[in-house]
Structures are given as C-alpha cells and as structure tokens.
Amino acid sequence: MNGYMGQVLYVNLSSGETRVEPLPEEQARAFVGGSGLAARIAWDMIDRHTDPLGPDNPLILMTGPLVGTAMPSAGRYSICARSPLTGIWGEANSGGFVGPQLRFAGYDGIVITGQASEPTWLSIVEGQAELRDAAALWGLDAYETQARVRQELGEPKARVVCIGAAGENRVKMAAVMNDHGRAAGRTGLGAVMGAKNLKAIGLRGTAQVPVAHPDALRDTAREITHNLDEDIPAIAIQLAGTAGYVDMALMYGDMPIRYYQQGEWSAASNLSGVLMVDQFQNRNTACYRCPIACGRETRAPSYGVDAVDGPEYETLGALGTLPMIGDLEAVIYAGHLCNVLGLDTISAGATIALACEMFEQGILTPANTGGVEIRYGDAAMVHRLIGMMARREGFGDLLAEGSASLAERFGVPELAVTVNRLEVPVHDPRAFAGMAAIYALSPRGACHMQGDMYGVDTGQGAPWELGVPPGDRFETSEEKGRVAARQQAWRNLYNALILCQFQNPGVEPLLAAFNSVTGWELQADDLMTIGKRIVTLKRQLNLRLGLCRADERLPDLLTRPLTEGGTEGNVPDLDALLRGAYAEYGWDMETGQPGQEAAAALQLET
Ligand code: SF4
Numbered sequence: 001m002n003g004y005m006g007q008v009l010y011v012n013l014s015s016g017e018t019r020v021e022p023l024p025e026e027q028a029r030a031f032v033g034g035s036g037l038a039a040r041i042a043w044d045m046i047d048r049h050t051d052p053l054g055p056d057n058p059l060i061l062m063t064g065p066l067v068g069t070a071m072p073s074a075g076r077y078s079i080c081a082r083s084p085l086t087g088i089w090g091e092a093n094s095g096g097f098v099g100p101q102l103r104f105a106g107y108d109g110i111v112i113t114g115q116a117s118e119p120t121w122l123s124i125v126e127g128q129a130e131l132r133d134a135a136a137l138w139g140l141d142a143y144e145t146q147a148r149v150r151q152e153l154g155e156p157k158a159r160v161v162c163i164g165a166a167g168e169n170r171v172k173m174a175a176v177m178n179d180h181g182r183a184a185g186r187t188g189l190g191a192v193m194g195a196k197n198l199k200a201i202g203l204r205g206t207a208q209v210p211v212a213h214p215d216a217l218r219d220t221a222r223e224i225t226h227n228l229d230e231d232i233p234a235i236a237i238q239l240a241g242t243a244g245y246v247d248m249a250l251m252y253g254d255m256p257i258r259y260y261q262q263g264e265w266s267a268a269s270n271l272s273g274v275l276m277v278d279q280f281q282n283r284n285t286a287c288y289r290c291p292i293a294c295g296r297e298t299r300a301p302s303y304g305v306d307a308v309d310g311p312e313y314e315t316l317g318a319l320g321t322l323p324m325i326g327d328l329e330a331v332i333y334a335g336h337l338c339n340v341l342g343l344d345t346i347s348a349g350a351t352i353a354l355a356c357e358m359f360e361q362g363i364l365t366p367a368n369t370g371g372v373e374i375r376y377g378d379a380a381m382v383h384r385l386i387g388m389m390a391r392r393e394g395f396g397d398l399l400a401e402g403s404a405s406l407a408e409r410f411g412v413p414e415l416a417v418t419v420n421r422l423e424v425p426v427h428d429p430r431a432f433a434g435m436a437a438i439y440a441l442s443p444r445g446a447c448h449m450q451g452d453m454y455g456v457d458t459g460q461g462a463p464w465e466l467g468v469p470p471g472d473r474f475e476t477s478e479e480k481g482r483v484a485a486r487q488q489a490w491r492n493l494y495n496a497l498i499l500c501q502f503q504n505p506g507v508e509p510l511l512a513a514f515n516s517v518t519g520w521e522l523q524a525d526d527l528m529t530i531g532k533r534i535v536t537l538k539r540q541l542n543l544r545l546g547l548c549r550a551d552e553r554l555p556d557l558l559t560r561p562l563t564e565g566g567t568e569g570n571v572p573d574l575d576a577l578l579r580g581a582y583a584e585y586g587w588d589m590e591t592g593q594p595g596q597e598a599a600a601a602l603q604l605e606t
Pocket of ligand 1 (some may be wrong): 093
C-alpha cells in the first residue's frame with residue numbers, strides 16, 4: 001500500500017501487551033489518515049459511556065500518507081481521543097518531526113488503551129515497542145522529559161511526545177508536547193495521556209515511506225517550493241511567524257480584546273509580530289522539510305529565559321489581548337510557562353481572562369480565589385495562575401477544569417466564551433462571519449483549524465476550484481454557510497493527509513502529490529468528498545457521544561455587537577449560515593444526522 005507503512009501499533013497499558021495490526025486499506029482510502037482515520041478507528045471503540053479519563057478511552061496517534069515524504073510541510077501527526085474538556089471528539093495535531101519519525105519507526109499510527117499501574121513511557125525504535133519505567137521522569141517538565149527520554153534511548157536524534165505537570169495532574173486543557181515547545185494543544189489530550197500514566201513516547205527509526213511515483217512527487221515538491229516565492233501569506237509568516245498576523249487581525253477586529261468585549265485597545269499593537277522579531281527573536285525554526293519555517297525562537301531576558309518556543313498569534317491573543325497584557329515580553333514568558341508545564345495556551349489564557357471578567361463583576365472575590373486578586377492587565381497574576389492551574393493548586397484547581405466549568409460553578413454559564421465547552425480561539429466570528437458556522441459545527445468545539453474563513457475572506461489559500469471563493473467577510477447568507485462547510489471539509493482533508501495549513505499550493509499540486517504518493521487516481525472533486533465524509537463521520541461520533549442540534553450556538557458574548565473597532569455593530573446570523581452548511585453537507589435540519597442520500601454518497605452508515 002503506497003503512502004502507508006501499512007501497520008498500526010496497539011498498546012494496552014493495563015496488561016502491558018503490544019501488538020501490531022495491518023492498516024485496513026479500505027479505511028485508508030476512505031479516511032486517508034490523521035484525525036480522519038483516527039475517527040474511523042475510534043468509531044469502533046467509544047460510545048457515550050466511555051470515560052475520557054478512563055482506561056477504555058483510546059488515545060490515537062496517527063500520521064497521513066504525505067507525512068515523511070518529499071512533500072514540503074507535511075511533518076505533522078494527529079492525536080485524538082474523547083476529550084475530557086468537552087466530552088465530545090477531541091483532536092489536535094502538531095508539527096515538528098514526530099510524525100515522520102513515527103513512520104520511520106515503522107508505523108502509521110499508535111492506538112493506546114488501558115491505564116498503567118505506575119508511570120510508564122513507551123519506546124519505539126525500528127519497529128520494536130517496549131514499555132519502560134517512567135518513575136524518574138514523572139514530575140519533570142516537558143523540555144526536561146524530552147531530553148531525558150533521548151538520553152535513556154541513547155538516541156540523540158530520537159523524537160519525543162510527552163506531557164508536563166498539567167497532563168500529569170489531568171488538567172482538562174493539558175497539551176501533548178513534542179519537539180521542544182511544539183504542542184498538540186487543544187481539547188485536553190495531555191490529560192488523557194496523564195490519566196493513562198503515560199509520561200512520554202520516544203521514537204526512532206530509519207524505514208522509508210513507500211511512494212508510488214517518487215520522481216513525480218519530487219517534481220511536484222520542487223514546483224511547490226519554487227512557487228512559494230509568490231505566496232504572500234507564506235512569505236509573511238516566514239518573516240514574522242504567525243505573530244505577523246497581529247496587526248492585520250487588530251485592523252479587522254479579529255483579535256478579541258478584554259474577554260471578547262472590547263473592539264480597540266492601543267496597547268494591543270505592542271504585541272505586533274514585527275516588534276517581536278525586532279526586540280525578542282533569536283531565530284526562526286522549521287518543521288520537517290518545511291521551506292516556510294514559520295516557527296520562532298524568542299527570549300524573555302527579564303525573566304531569565306534565553307530561549308522560548310513561540311509565541312504564536314493565538315498565544316499573543318489568549319495570554320495578551322484577552323486578559324489585557326500589553327507587555328510583549330510578559331506574554332512571551334507566559335507562553336513559555338505553558339510550554340514547559342504542557343498547557344494549551346488558548347484555553348489557559350481564555351480561562352484566566354474569564355476569571356478576570358468574573359472578578360471584575362464581583363462574581364469572584366478574594367474569598368473564593370484564595371486571596372488572589374485576578375485583575376485585567378496584571379502580568380504577574382497571569383504567570384502565577386498558569387502555574388497554579390497546571391499544578392491544580394488552590395484556585396488553580398477550578399481553573400484547571402476549563403471556562404465552561406468555572407462559569408457554571410459560579411452560576412454564570414452564559415459568561416463562558418466556549419462552543420461545545422472548548423474555549424473560542426483568537427478569531428472573532430463578528431469579524432469573519434463564516435467563522436460562526438465553523439465554530440458551531442466544528443467536530444471538536446470552537447476550532448479555527450477546521451475552517452479558516454478569516455483566511456478565505458482575506459484571499460489566503462482558499463481552494464477556489466472547489467467552490468471556496470473569497471467574499472465579503474460580514475456576509476451571513478446561506479451561500480456563505482455553504483462556502484464555510486466546503487472550507488471545513490477541505491481543512492479536514494488537510495488534517496488527514498496531514499499537511500500544514502500554511503502550505504497552500506492549490507488544488508492541482510496537492511492532488512498531484514497525493515496521487516504520486518499513493519498511486520491512487522483521485523480527481524479534484526474526490527478531495528472534497530473525502531473531507532465531507534470525515535466531517536460527517538466525526539459528527540456521527542459526536543451525536544453518539546451526546547451532542548445535539550441545540551449545542552450548535554455561539555456564546556452569548558459573541559452575539560453582542562461591539563461599539564468600536566473593526567467589527568463595529570456586526571453580529572453574524574448563525575441560523576442562515578447553518579441552513580447553508582447543512583444543505584452543503586446533506587444533513588437533516590431536524591435531527592442533525594446525515595440524510596440517507598448524503599450518507600450513501602459519502603459511503604457512510606446511518
Ligand atoms: S509553516 Fe510553520 S508550522 Fe507549518 S510546517 Fe512549516 S514550520 Fe511547521
């Protein structure tokens with residue numbers, strides 16, 4: 001099977017058993033890889049009784065056919081499970097070198113079930129899997145853990161997936177970390193790993209991914225790399241990382257301020273990517289075979305840290321504009337704390353900002369925060385709360401449960417800016433209306449990585465040929481809902497291949513690469529069909545896990561227009577958008593289930 005290593009490693013941490021199973025070709029053809037294939041595997045393993053932190057919840061690491069090949073920017077892996085933060089399908093993916101290394105070690109993916117009785121780590125070297133004692137690793141931060149695992153393997157080039165304190169303490173927004181400070185951040189999958197007593201996975205191998213037409217793939221890869229010279233968005237993030245979007249986001253009103261309630265703030269421009277490059281950048285960094293190299297290494301000398309991974313745009317918003325921290329170095333340091341402790345910066349920052357708002361409204365007082373004054377603009381407080389959250393110390397124990405839980409506990413559920421209990425990232429649907437449909441229908445709750453309508457409507461990387469043209473960013477018609485659904489399907493295909501979403505060579509080059517790797521003779525329309533099939537399968541899984549149509553809503557604060565800034569007076573009409581998206585997917589407006597016709601066209605069960 002070209003494009004695949006052809007086997008998946010199954011690990012049961014309760015029994016200590018490991019076994020290898022062939023990857024079913026029909027599943028690979030239907031769901032490709034990444035979170036698509038992981039969802040298909042999970043379909044046979046989870047239902048509404050599966051405890052996200054229990055032994056039966058499978059933690060699935062999965063690569064895709066492009067990973068580890070000559071295709072540029074295809075060095076990612078997905079990690080998936082039922083989310084402890086949201087209760088529905090959880091998925092995250094991360095770049096770096098882990099995805100390719102997992103394939104070179106011999107596997108397309110790993111499915112981990114059970115619960116080890118003692119801290120454990122998993123070694124996979126040249127196909128050989130071994131469970132090892134992690135007593136000496138437990139308690140180490142994410143960076144120390146990666147270094148120690150490499151040392152214990154005696155493989156300085158090994159790649160490591162691990163958790164920090166947050167994962168060990170089952171913090172609901174714990175990230176899975178790899179390649180120093182890269183994070184599979186969202187939906188709390190670090191807590192699933194921690195609950196399994198699995199501290200790390202060390203990977204090393206020298207196998208090669210079988211490619212059907214290597215010469216054709218090399219030609220396509222060369223063409224894609226050559227064409228990057230004319231890809232303005234790619235050049236922009238090469239120059240300033242994703243932080244380079246800050247200035248544009250502020251202009252559009254896309255970067256939420258003061259817990260999503262303020263349209264303008266002069267200090268926000270302190271967080272500009274241009275300033276970051278000028279004042280704090282050490283160097284830029286790249287994932288496996290990526291000519292874009294959007295990664296940043298910065299520094300925070302005032303805090304004694306000379307190398308920080310990031311910050312990304314999302315971190316600058318979640319730990320900057322949301323809690324009103326306009327000191328760039330303080331935000332860089334906050335991101336660093338999240339990296340070493342293994343926390344999702346988006347959910348962590350948004351939850352702290354919610355606490356600021358609750359404190360300001362008098363809903364929280366020092367009496368129930370253990371004496372901590374949680375005020376907007378206090379960088380030292382943000383740094384302190386990050387540590388308390390990761391260690392579940394004092395009030396941090398409540399923060400560790402996430403925004404929805406915090407707001408419910410104090411009787412103000414309407415205050416949490418979440419969709420399906422996942423904190424809304426740093427893209428405001430009042431700025432790009434299509435994001436309202438994306439958030440409401442995202443398989444993992446509010447997610448900007450499964451339908452970037454802010455990219456589409458600013459002309460960045462949209463697949464026009466497949467019916468995703470840029471348009472009016474405020475439009476909330478049914479047609480806009482259809483476009484959003486197509487972009488959501490397109491990005492779900494990306495998350496299956498797995499290709500970085502900053503690599504947008506166009507439909508034809510991507511199709512050529514996919515066909516060259518696999519030898520399949522897919523047409524462009526097939527790509528959209530696969531994307532819709534994956535979204536629909538994840539939806540069916542979520543309906544099984546208890547999701548219902550009433551959950552497809554925007555949080556209250558995002559339905560209120562702002563009085564100034566780039567979104568002034570604008571609120572999207574979610575109902576119109578959803579009617580269009582439902583029609584595009586062929587889902588029933590009453591039940592939320594795919595109709596018979598849609599299910600048949602997508603070759604899915606009903
Ligand atoms: S663009 Fe950035 S995130 Fe994407 S593969 Fe390249 S370095 Fe990694």
